Amino acid sequence: MCGICGFVSLRGGEGEVGESLAAMTDAIAHRGPDGEGFYRDLFSSGGGAALGHRRLAIIDLVTGDQPLFNESRRLAIVFNGEIYNFAALREELAAKGHVFATSGDTETIIHLYEEMGPRCVTRLRGMFALAIWDAAKRELFLARDPFGKKPLYYTALPGGGIAFGSEPKALFAHPDVHPRLDPSAVAHYLTLQHVPEPATGFACIRSLPPGHAMTWRNGQGRPERYFQLDYLPKLTGSADDLAAELRARVTEAVRLRLVSDVPLGAHLSGGVDSGIVTAVMAGLTDRPVRTFSIGFTEEAFNETDKARAVAARYGTQHTEFTVGFDAARAVMEDVVAATDMPFADPSALASWHLCRLTREHVTVALNGDGGDEMFAGYQRYWLDPLADLYAKLPHGLTRRFVPWLAEKLRARGDVPVEADWRAGLKRLAQAVRVPRAASLVRWGSYFSPWDREAFLRPDFARAARPDDTVGLYAEAFAAATADNNLDRGLFADVRVYLPGDLLVKADRMAMAHALEGRSPFLDVELASFAARLPARLKLRGRTGKYLLRRAFADMLPPRIVGQPKRGFGLPVSGWFRGPLRAFARDLLTGGRVERDIARPEAVQGVLDAHETGVADHGKRIYALVMLELWLRRYL
Missing domain, CATH: 3.40.50.620 (HUPs)
Incomplete structure (x- = not known):
């Protein structure tokens, strides 16, 4: 388990390349306190390829330092993760004549790449983010594990270069990378509580999606999917x-x-x-x-x-x-x-x-x-079919009476949401307006798409378009190889x-x-x-x-x-009505969120309604607090 970073730059001398790589690697030192490693392939025309590594030693404590190389040193790799089937792969590769200088899993990957090229990732069983530089082809290969256990971010550099790293902070340590706000990502965040991949919140940085790999050469590269879960054909048996x-x-x-x-x-x-x-x-x-x-x-x-x-x-x-x-x-x-x-x-x-x-x-x-x-495991999986049936009832009930009743009820906030029927009623009022394909938006959104539209400043809302969080989920829902x-x-x-x-x-x-x-x-x-x-x-x-x-x-x-699923909830609603009430109000009043993103009266309305118990806006306030802290730190 480690941190990786690097870049291919078409400009700069040896000193600039080395300084940039050192700064990027230092930025993720927390990911690997047990050691660091560097590789530089300088170009005669200026610039070069650079790979950096921070190591957290888990296995192969003696010979596991990176970067590692194949026998000819044409290929160099930095790797973050664990490959659990590496012993079997190593035996297979040794039988084909590959010579190993270490006893860990990283070297197995580079020899497998020699045999299979980019398709090597289909043989890896584990969690990983990796980068392989081919010095002869001047080609960079990036890959990420099937479900995204290990992160990998990248950005374009001036003149056709590329930089990558385990965390965005590694990229910002490069002198040519500067943070810029992505309004669409912020809009998604307000609804989902996170930024959906491949967005990051920064207009200049993308996440390599899970189950994807990318080969960069001559300033060009495009992520390509190598893995997707298939739900068919179904297994038979008792x-x-x-x-x-x-x-x-x-x-x-x-x-x-x-x-x-x-x-x-x-x-x-x-x-x-x-x-x-x-x-x-x-x-x-x-x-x-x-x-x-x-x-x-x-x-x-x-x-x-x-x-x-x-x-x-x-x-x-x-x-x-x-x-x-x-x-x-x-x-x-x-x-x-x-x-x-x-x-x-x-x-x-x-x-x-x-x-x-x-x-x-x-x-x-x-x-x-x-x-x-x-x-x-989630409760919403069995609630969704019921919500679909509920949505077929007369609109006077589903679109008028139930939403009216939900607004009249004072939310508790002192118990987990699964234990509060009032919270369920409020979600039911929302469920009829969101299709089943967007189940998380239906049941778990902080700001529904229509609430978000009313909450944002008009100029920010325009900048965030086209943004369709429901459509984002619907697209994934439709892409499944499934029959139910x-x-x-x-x-x-x-x-x-x-x-x-x-x-x-x-x-x-x-x-x-x-x-x-x-x-x-x-x-x-x-x-x-x-x-x-x-x-x-x-x-x-x-x-x-x-x-x-x-x-x-x-x-x-x-x-x-026998217990039902219960989320890992925190009592943020009570905290923002009690000991953290003043902190939230002081932070948000006149802050970056009010100035640049949301209508000030809407922010104050959320705070007022929550503090007086009219509504449970604890999670909304938490989202705004974390957004404010993020804006102040990075932008």
Whole structure:
């Protein structure tokens, strides 16, 4: 696990190339505190190719420094991630005559590239972002893993060059890259709580999408997809047989992720997915598993008792952390600095503390990320068909009475949204105006498209067009190789929500503390199997992850197996009515959001309605606070 960066520039001397590369690499030093490496291929006409690397040593502690080269040194690679099938690939490549100078996974990739060229990424099982420079062809190859576990950003340089890096901050360390606001990305952010890929919030920087690779040569390069989940043909067999195979595949995915030369543990949330990972780990290791959980001082949001039940069952060496409003406020600027992009998932505040404290004990932590998107865990998956039926009722009920009633009810905000029927009624009033294809917008948007339109300054709204967040999801929904709406919705979440929100949070919060996170449910073989499971085995009635629960029912406490999905929510609504009320108002009043993006009276209206209890705008305020902090830091 590391940080990578580099560029191909057609101008500048040796000193400029070296200084730029050093600055870019220093900008991501937090991703790899164990070492650094540089490569420069200078051009006689000026400029050159440069690769930089920051290392977090996990395996091959002695010979794993980068960049690495093939035998002729024609090819150079920098790599961030872990390849779990590298031993088998290495044996195959050695049989073909390739000579290895190291014992790690990085060198395997460069020899595989010699054999297969860009298609080599289709053989890699793991998480990765990589760059390979071919000195003879003056060709740069960039690639990213199928689901976007590892990030990779790029931008054009003057004169036909290109720069890339694990985080946008690495690109801004190059003297020719300067931040410029992308209004369309900000508009998406207000609705989704994150910026959807390939946008970043900066007009000049793009994210290489998950499952894509790009070859740059002579100033030209275009991302091309090499992987997409297919949901057809469906698997056949009895539920018992498929459950047994699923259990075996999950176990294999966990086993592969236990390879490490440094201490490892698991993040245990109290949910089904992390509970399964912990249970499987306990069965595969001969020492107590190190587990880590985080809770909140507000009891309604605290699930550490469930995590504790799993820990007790497996005798893990368990550590718990508690976060209050003061700890959350203290790291808001740190989260902004870590993500580099507008990012309003409040759970990142808790994740920051969890990763920081976890790193005091281990260097690698397994987690349950991806389980909901692969096996249909979210509540909205079973709500969507009901909303479709509801939308067929008379408009007088769905478009007038229910929205009127929802506006009259005072929202609570002191319990998770899943536990508040008033919040559900408000979402139902919104659901009839958003198609099923945009399920996340339907149920989870902070600012609905029409609310956002009224909230923005007219000049900013014009600059943000064409922006259609619903259309963004609808396009992904329609692109799925699937024969039912549930799988189409899962595919849309895998393409938009997973890499744009969950994996940004997972990577940045962990790597800010030099902690490697591993996600067994995002194993490409396991995910491909899950995609082809019949829809009835993913969602049955109101029970999501049906087959997953069935496969591991004997390994988890009954209260964990049977509990409904609950999001990792933070009590931000209460905080912004209480101890963080003055902070939010002081920050937003007269700030950059009011001056450049939103109508001042709209911002003040959100603050007033929330503080008086007329509405629960806690998450909206959090989104505005994080946007304000981002604007002040980067623009």
